[in-house]
Amino acid sequence: DAGITQSPRHKVTETGTPVTLRCHQTENHRYMYWYRQDPGHGLRLIHYSYGVKDTDKGEVSDGYSVSRSKTEDFLLTLESATSSQTSVYFCAISYTGGPGEQYFGPGTRLTVT
Amino acid sequence: AQKVTQVQTEISVVEKEDVTLDCVYETRDTTYYLFWYKQPPSGELVFLIRRNSFDEQNEISGRYSWNFQKSTSSFNFTITASQVVDSAVYFCALSDGRAGTASKLTFGTGTRLQVTL
Numbered sequence: 001d002a003g004i005t006q007s008p009r010h011k012v013t014e015t016g017t018p019v020t021l022r023c024h025q026t027e028n029h030r031y032m033y034w035y036r037q038d039p040g041h042g043l044r045l046i047h048y049s050y051g052v053k054d055t056d057k058g059e060v061s062d063g064y065s066v067s068r069s070k071t072e073d074f075l076l077t078l079e080s081a082t083s084s085q086t087s088v089y090f091c092a093i094s095y096t097g098g099p100g101e102q103y104f105g106p107g108t109r110l111t112v113t
Numbered sequence: 114a115q116k117v118t119q120v121q122t123e124i125s126v127v128e129k130e131d132v133t134l135d136c137v138y139e140t141r142d143t144t145y146y147l148f149w150y151k152q153p154p155s156g157e158l159v160f161l162i163r164r165n166s167f168d169e170q171n172e173i174s175g176r177y178s179w180n181f182q183k184s185t186s187s188f189n190f191t192i193t194a195s196q197v198v199d200s201a202v203y204f205c206a207l208s209d210g211r212a213g214t215a216s217k218l219t220f221g222t223g224t225r226l227q228v229t230l
Contacts (some may be wrong), residue, residue, distance in 0.1 A: 031215050042117075042204055042220035043158075050215045058217065090158065094216045099146050099165065099208075102218060104158040 003027050004105035006091050012111045019078040021108050023091030031094040032074040033058075033102060034066065036087040043090065049074055081112045115140045117207050119221035126195050126228055134190045134224045136205030142166075147181065147188045148206040148218065158204075164188065195228045202226070 003026035013019050023032060031050055035043040035058075045058030047066040055066050063085060065077045078085055088109050092102040116139040126132045138147065149161040162172060164181050172179045176193045192199050202225045206218040 033215070033217075035218075040222055042222040043206075043218070044220070045217055048215045048217060056215070059219075088156075092158075096216075099163075100216050101148055101160050101163045102216060103160060104150075106157055 004091060004093055004103065006089075006105040006108050008108060009106065010109045012113060013081050014113055015082060016080050019081050019110065019112075021076045021089055021091075021110070023074045023076070023105055025072050025074075025093050027093075028071050029093040029095055030071075031096075031100070032068065033092040033094070034064075034074065034076045035090045035092065036060065036085075037090060037107075038087050046076065046089075078110075081110075083112050086110060086112045115142075115145075115207050115209070115219040117205050117219055117221035119203075119205055119224050121224045122222070123225045123227065126226070128196055128228055128230050129194050131191060131193050132195050132226065132228075134192075134203050134205075134226065136188045136190065136221060138186050138188065138205070138207045140207060140209070142209045144209070144211075146208050146216075148208070149179065149188075149190050150204045150206065151201045152204065152223070153201040161190075192226075195226075197228050197230065200226060200228045 005024045007022045033048040034046040044060045049055045049068045091105040094100040094102045118137045145166045147164045151159045178191045180189045202223045205221040208216045
C-alpha cells in the first residue's frame with residue numbers, strides 16, 4: 001500500500017467554476033504525478049512534481065495548474081472547468097525517478113456539466 | 114516522442130484458455146523501461162511488472178508471463194489458464210530511463226479482457 005489518498009472521490013461541477021483536486025501521500029516520496037483517464041486514450045500525464053515547489057508540464061497540461069507546497073500534498077486545479085475536462089483523475093507517486101514504477105491513488109471522477 | 118500501441122481493444126476468452134495481450138512501443142531512447150498495469154472493474158490501477166531495455170529475459174510470475182523482444186519493439190503479456198478474476202483492462206506503459214528525473218509514463222490505450230465461465 002503506497003499510502004495515497006485522493007479527495008474528493010467524486011465531484012460534479014458546472015462549466016466555468018474552479019475545481020481543486022487533492023492528492024495526499026503518507027510516505028514522503030519525492031515524485032508525484034497527475035494523470036487523466038479517458039476512453040480511447042488510456043492515461044495521459046497532466047503535470048508532475050519532483051519536489052516541493054518543483055513542478056512541470058506533462059502531455060495534456062492546458063487548462064490545468066498544480067501546486068506542491070508540502071511533500072505530502074499535490075494539488076491539481078482546473079481554473080475554469082470545461083466539459084472536456086470531464087474525466088477520471090489519478091494521482092501517482094514513484095519511489096525513485098526515471099526507472100521507477102508508479103503507484104496510483106484510487107482516482108477522482110469529475111463531471112463538468 | 115514515445116508511443117505505445119495496444120492493438121487489441123477487447124478480448125473475450127473462456128476460463129482456462131491462455132490469452133496474450135500485445136504491446137508495441139516506439140522510442141528513440143536507448144535506455145527505457147516498460148510496464149504493465151491492471152485495472153479491474155473496481156477502477157484502481159495495479160502495478161504488475163517493470164522491465165528495463167537491457168534485460169530481454171522472459172519473466173514468469175505464476176500464471177502471468179511477459180515476453181520482451183527488442184528486435185520487434187514488443188512487450189507482450191500472456192495469462193495462462195485464465196480465470197474470471199483476470200477480467201480487467203490491462204495497460205502497457207513506457208518511460209525513459211533517466212535516473213534522477215521524474216518517471217513520465219506513456220500509456221497505451223488499454224486492452225479490455227473479459228473472461229467468462
